[in-house]
Amino acid sequence: MTAGTLRVAVVGAGRWAQVAHIPGWQRDPRVEVVALADVNEAALAEAASAFSVPRVTTDYRELLDDPGIDVIDVVTGNRPHFEVSWNALSAGKHVLCEKPVHTDYEKTRQAAELARANGLRTKLGFTFRYAPAVLYAKELIDSGFVGEPYMFNGYEQNSQWIDPATPLRQVDPDADPAHITVSSIEGYGAPIIDIMHWWLGSPLTSVVGTMRNFVPTRMIRDTGVMTRANIDDGDMWIAEFGSGALASIQSSYVTVGNYPGIEARIYGSEGAVIIRLVDEAGCCQTIRTARKDAVEFTEDDIPVRFFPPGGHSGEPWPLLFYSNLVADFATEILDGSRPGQGDFAQGALVQETINAFEASFRTRSWIGFPLSGAIPAGTP
């Protein structure tokens, strides 16, 4: 790494790489996107031309031995996330990976451990943690604005797949159609579960909840055929924390409303904060606050220090939020003394929470957390 410069290779050059990752990296003067990899040559050529990236390959492994690359950014579809991340960490690269690294939290924890052992930084694609409104809310919480946190309500929901004809990426061909499969809680729930843990800052002790399949038959993108898809397209969960705080989570992609559809509310002994990340009337984020002695919520301005240079709430949210995410990762790597946030260890915690939610649904019971032992289920 030359002083103050970071050279990034992006693996997976599809839609999300093109609207969020690559333009986010290129907005940062400390960063150069030096290579793209994709198994699809057409996607590769399109992205390389749109973003003037000099080097392309259909085999990402060719990039791993190159000492001229500091960061591997994994934006493939979900299946290769773990393999690419693991190989990149083994080759000594810092890794940004889209969620989930792996659907098994223990695998994600192993990757976090590998990074730690190799002195490398990791980051998960927890996009919404980096929304200026969410960063500002976290600063308010840390400064004591809400006092002792009592309750958190988190939603990630919109109507992306309320219409059965809207193609869904894929369903697991091996899944038993008699049993509902985790879908929304993993794809949509992860970012709001991340914010729940981050804002409450207390160990999770137990969870309970349920999932539903509301739209039974859907168009599947990979086959172009209407298919019975017994997947979780809506769910609700309750969580208990060591501090005594309570939380609820609702994730769904069949609930009417616009993208991205995040809402997070925290209520404490002194005040409350509500953020909404929903594209409405040309604005992608709002923050409303109230104190216990002035109970009416008012909308606050988000300080300019939480935006990338020139950024504003009217720009496309994928670019705005992702610009902050990748800039934060660049700072963590370039300034080695800064603690990491939203890294693979946090990804493992979020994935373990999802796995606990699923276990609660399967057993129709409270599940103790962490899953790996210690606290028995149902401990008050």
Ligand SMILES: NC(=O)c1ccc[n+]([C@@H]2O[C@H](COP(=O)([O-])OP(=O)(O)OC[C@H]3O[C@@H](n4cnc5c(N)ncnc54)[C@H](O)[C@@H]3O)[C@@H](O)[C@H]2O)c1
């Ligand atoms: N954090 C967020 O808010 C957010 C939002 C949207 C998508 N995503 C995630 O981003 C990822 C990509 O989503 P997308 O919408 O761009 O999908 P996409 O299908 O448009 O693009 C994925 C690309 O990866 C390529 N690819 C697959 N396997 C590969 C491999 N082994 N090596 C190299 N390239 C490979 C595919 O050819 C494709 O071009 C997914 O994991 C998705 O869940 C995250």
